[in-house]
Amino acid sequence: MGSTLGNSLKTSLFGESHGEAVGTVIDGFPAGIKVDETFIDAEMARRAPGGNFATPRKEKDAYRILSGVLNGITTGAPICCIIENTNQRSSDYQTLLSMPRPSHADFTGALRYNGFNDQRGGGHFSGRLTAPLVFAGSLCKLYLAQKGIHIGAHLKSVGTIQDDSFNEGQLNPELFKHLAKKELAFLRNDSEEKAKSEIQNRQSEGDSVGGVVECATIGVRAGLGNPFFETVESKIAAIIFAIPGVKGVEFGEGFSIAQMLGSTANDVFCLKDNQVYPETNKNGGCLGGITTGAPIIFRAAFKPTASIEKSQFTLNVTTGYKEELKVEGRHDPCIAVRAVPVVEAACAIVITDMILEGAGYDRS
Amino acid sequence: MGSTLGNSLKTSLFGESHGEAVGTVIDGFPAGIKVDETFIDAEMARRAPGGNFATPRKEKDAYRILSGVLNGITTGAPICCIIENTNQRSSDYQTLLSMPRPSHADFTGALRYNGFNDQRGGGHFSGRLTAPLVFAGSLCKLYLAQKGIHIGAHLKSVGTIQDDSFNEGQLNPELFKHLAKKELAFLRNDSEEKAKSEIQNRQSEGDSVGGVVECATIGVRAGLGNPFFETVESKIAAIIFAIPGVKGVEFGEGFSIAQMLGSTANDVFCLKDNQVYPETNKNGGCLGGITTGAPIIFRAAFKPTASIEKSQFTLNVTTGYKEELKVEGRHDPCIAVRAVPVVEAACAIVITDMILEGAGYDRS
């Protein structure tokens, strides 16, 4: 299992990197939402490969909606969307069958599925599965926008290059649109330039870099979510850890709050627009697992791309000896770059589920 | 909702801090497991208040098993366990109704439940709900121990005082037992002493400190878990973010992996005891959401206790003005201290669910 998530909105992923198609089924999505293809195309393009800082693989992420949409409007029935695979180069991966790539799922997948898993290009474990995730997320963003809810993310860091953190006062849909158009989604232009150099330098060495994505959701009213097993944090963290390469998730001040004192970490309440509101947002928009009305802020740490051209050693499971491995093929030098819209999409899916759970299908 | 978690093992929490009882129902727990009360008592005692570094509230966490156990052996039927509340001092909380405590769920809970939530002592949001979680986790530990799986945790930091990280080579059940008996669960005695001072100093100022708990699970075989929405990381993160006060979760190298290069971050495979095994464990025991056979290592960041005696300001929602607030009552100066067994318990619940689920796909 593992391919289905959600309560009121159930999102399902299927497909393999080098199979016929990847896709998603989204069940419980509200009826009556206009499917803005221009917006969805733009979202898909943000994640798609190509450009200077991503794998040059020329997949065309052309999606095809098979169900749940009539005359451009959602019908309330499950929405199936597929993206057919057209540009596989399976030969790149032939030698990997006996030599599991370090930090990839080749080895664990083979154990999990008794050797029957499709290993070509990572198969079902491939980052390519994030394409349908972005499709699902872009639909959710269209729904959320109608509710005045907007989601945006940027690269908090690439390798050792740091960006500013989101400044709560400046969060707005225009900033998110601006970031979505950047080659690297940095708030600071100088950091963006440094990050470009960092990525290019490492890539030229056949190496890769990691990064941190920071995501903000604005416009969610206070009072959504649940205590304990379905806190807002639990639900967001679960889907973010589903994105290949994520090794950490933190909300608000995150790990640094552990070094603060109660007197400095507490978010004092004030009145804002005649509503109770936390004056600061060190808790990242949730208290007791429930939204405070402040922006929901979290960061996700992405490891450096595991596939590198640089020579490394790995076990040849056939011979039992370590051998040199250079992962050929076309790989992103920094998966965090293309992960920005994926993180937003994943967040949009969870927020939509949360809204629908709070409101039912009646009201949506 | 939010009180039920799991697939093959369903764990449910109920109760309020100052109500009749808190408790848990555990459904799907294997039949035939001996309920070792000495062990469970010891686990409950680790979490219970009292001692120098915890709230002096003298709750007696006496649990009562109502079902699912016959003659000290689990029957396979749902196990209900309750812990009756005997020592409530609700008067402490009277003034909070109009003045929501900063960084507490008083405000969000009231919105979520239209003002009907039990606010006494935090009600259902109280850390007291972690007592039945520890009960459930201790049962799971008994089951896991039969499979050679052991879980232990320590305080990676308290405030600014750092402990060593777990050293994979030294992880074993004896170390976990040793840590479980310490006043503060530090690996380094010198750090423990410094942390004691830190806590006492802050407490004497009416303030509180945060901390980071690091948890290791050893003995889990490679090949358990799922890609995407039910990765090992997703499942563990979801339950850890259910523990009150957690603001971050990271696996293996966690956030620092984002600053590493592919060539240094990759875990190269080797042969160990004739099995494929990652030579290093920067991924914290999971690849592609599936166990590698290496220890599952994660860290959880706990914020400083939000309830502090030190004067702070908060909104009086009745008057609309900010007023000074001193949270009276008995509070832990550092919730991370008592959270150590809670983190272990939460992890044990997820690992048990994963093992039980795995028997299905193993055998098919």
Place this chain on the structure above:
Amino acid sequence: MGSTLGNSLKTSLFGESHGEAVGTVIDGFPAGIKVDETFIDAEMARRAPGGNFATPRKEKDAYRILSGVLNGITTGAPICCIIENTNQRSSDYQTLLSMPRPSHADFTGALRYNGFNDQRGGGHFSGRLTAPLVFAGSLCKLYLAQKGIHIGAHLKSVGTIQDDSFNEGQLNPELFKHLAKKELAFLRNDSEEKAKSEIQNRQSEGDSVGGVVECATIGVRAGLGNPFFETVESKIAAIIFAIPGVKGVEFGEGFSIAQMLGSTANDVFCLKDNQVYPETNKNGGCLGGITTGAPIIFRAAFKPTASIEKSQFTLNVTTGYKEELKVEGRHDPCIAVRAVPVVEAACAIVITDMILEGAGYDRS
């Protein structure tokens, strides 16, 4: 597993017939509902043993609410209710360990739980578990009544004695109250008298009789439910088949519709109170798995009580020979009689879940 049910409202059962207690946890129940104990007591009394047509066992079904209710009002947190067992006579069941009772779960339960199941009085399989189900259902009825939704049931048959079917025009809350007070819940008094004789005659022979319960839900608006796996019928049937002894469930015309023609089976639409409404209700209130606004009508077939004093043969699993068995102890001569409020309760739980799924927690 198997003890938890529902999406927006999660109901969990635990306990054994001769253990410490039976009980339920209800999660997702709306906040702000007044817990009318007089009503709940009356519902519990309808199911409780005693009287002329039920087992004379004097269980006192005194329930104790442990959580989720404050000052008589639901808080939105999980509601745990327990009913402690006070009057066990386990000795009645001693010989059954080696001689599984025909048509009981002694044999299947022992296989399912590797012999560790609590066999005393049927353990977790006991009809006694329907007591907490009635508690949960009575809470749901209180919620539904606020929405103008009422549920009532009667004995469509006891053995070969038939009652009238519900006449849609006469369905109203008063009729349901009237039926709830009857010794046997028949619409026709003459049938009731005949059924009493039938039960008493069979009981005096040490035998038992079956029966059919017909249940009606009125006041549910059109448009609730789902196509396919969560049709109204699927959800109701699933919970009704959870009640011990049920062997059949049918909606509207049920099995007899299979002998009708399309032209006679179709429910033609008309206008009623200016709303589209089916003129007849052969489909029992649902089309395509979704409510039509007409009463939801279904029937459940109960087998005769499996425990009979009359001599029967069963296998002595120790000796491998068949031996005579007389099931001593106190048993209902017709479980359908006390099942009437259980069927209503089960239906109330599903309808509440359905309403909440449609409306969310916001609106409830």
Place this chain on the structure above:
Amino acid sequence: MGSTLGNSLKTSLFGESHGEAVGTVIDGFPAGIKVDETFIDAEMARRAPGGNFATPRKEKDAYRILSGVLNGITTGAPICCIIENTNQRSSDYQTLLSMPRPSHADFTGALRYNGFNDQRGGGHFSGRLTAPLVFAGSLCKLYLAQKGIHIGAHLKSVGTIQDDSFNEGQLNPELFKHLAKKELAFLRNDSEEKAKSEIQNRQSEGDSVGGVVECATIGVRAGLGNPFFETVESKIAAIIFAIPGVKGVEFGEGFSIAQMLGSTANDVFCLKDNQVYPETNKNGGCLGGITTGAPIIFRAAFKPTASIEKSQFTLNVTTGYKEELKVEGRHDPCIAVRAVPVVEAACAIVITDMILEGAGYDRS
């Protein structure tokens, strides 16, 4: 929601009758199962339209597997299968928008989805969705056959024409194969001939007939299933009531057991092949919700096809007046005929889920 079902095996349906495609995603299906296309084709053909006793609509139910299968072997990843729609004649349905067809989901679907549902050919409510269900079921049958489990069904009745009931002693895979090849799946040839006449006569009148399908599952070991909310009966009934047109489900003696006495209804245990086994099978293979090892026998009542050419009246929702309606288009005269493989498929899905889940509690 409503399109996803199962615990260890999650089956999802999507698509509309006159949209691009219908399909299914099956998650959790075991890796390593050979996908026997000859068998799947034959199963699909059993359900497909055409022939003398089904709608002449020439849909070609050509399925396309998009994921989860590599070189004809399942990989363990989610299996997506689509069946593209090629022969829609939407004009048939144009007038129905203002005149909801009696006993169809046109009206309830429009309410449920605020008028945005795809009404063409019933949209997502169409019986055409049973094509992917049969695909999923045929995969499950391949898996189950490896475990020695076989599922077969026949028409217990068509209109008033009765067939024999399954005779437990004669149940075997060969009988199921024999039935699968018949034009109408009757055990008795004389009944089959009468049923053919009955169907043809009613069809020539523009009318339709109902029917009852009886299904048997053989080879399931004793001890699978759960008490209460996930009894074998609950799970089977839930999926069977998801099939369009089903109005009743009964197990073993079903509704007639309600007229039996305990002494005649009880299944006495005996030894068979040195195992405890019920000598009779009036409970249909389950006790306490758990399998007894005897065949699992149930019947499903199908209503007559709601779409009839014969003139009937329905409300014109635009004018508010009743008007004559003749449902044009191509319709089955008896949906029960083609429902036989659908019932088997639905049962296969549930049994597979149960087996996979069972491996967990078996082994623990």
